[in-house]
Amino acid sequence: GAGVSQSPSNKVTEKGKDVELRCDPISGHTALYWYRQSLGQGLEFLIYFQGNSAPDKSGLPSDRFSAERTGGSVSTLTIQRTQQEDSAVYLCASSQDGNTEAFFGQGTRLTVV
């Protein structure tokens, strides 16, 4: 399909390991967002990419978190030295530049054991 694609859909990792989460946005969408959502909680903003502008990293909770967006398309969210509190669903969304809605991927459920 032509929606936002995230992989993996589920990831179980040991505490202290690094993980990479991938987001493939809708083709042509210039804006890309990462959020995370803990069980029963609201969306927590992490990072926002818009075209060639510097990303808004204001939501990243610590320096263990980083994200890249290569070629204005695919994005990778990296969490280093994972902790149990990093367990959550990580959601990616993309939108066209302008006054249009954001579309979400199905998320990556990360469990740190």
Place this chain on the structure above:
Amino acid sequence: RKEVEQDPGPFNVPEGATVAFNCTYSNSASQSFFWYRQDCRKEPKLLMSVYSSGNEDGRFTAQLNRASQYISLLIRDSKLSDSATYLCVGRGYNFNKFYFGSGTKLNVKP
């Protein structure tokens, strides 16, 4: 203060009831507005955009009040399938960034 704020609920209503949610927004989240719906353990999905003049989509009506800086969602004739969390979203002028509210939970009971 968060850019978009909502009452978390839950709102527990019987089938057939009319229910309304409000959310307030700040100046930084005031370019355009949306309501999203999120089912348990699923990703948020767009329910409807909110237009300045107000808009309706079947049983759902969205209103915008710029003077008081709030938007509302009215659901008429509630169905069991309307049970979900409803997220209010404001889009900012700064690079069109989206600001999500924390959601209002609706439980429609038989």
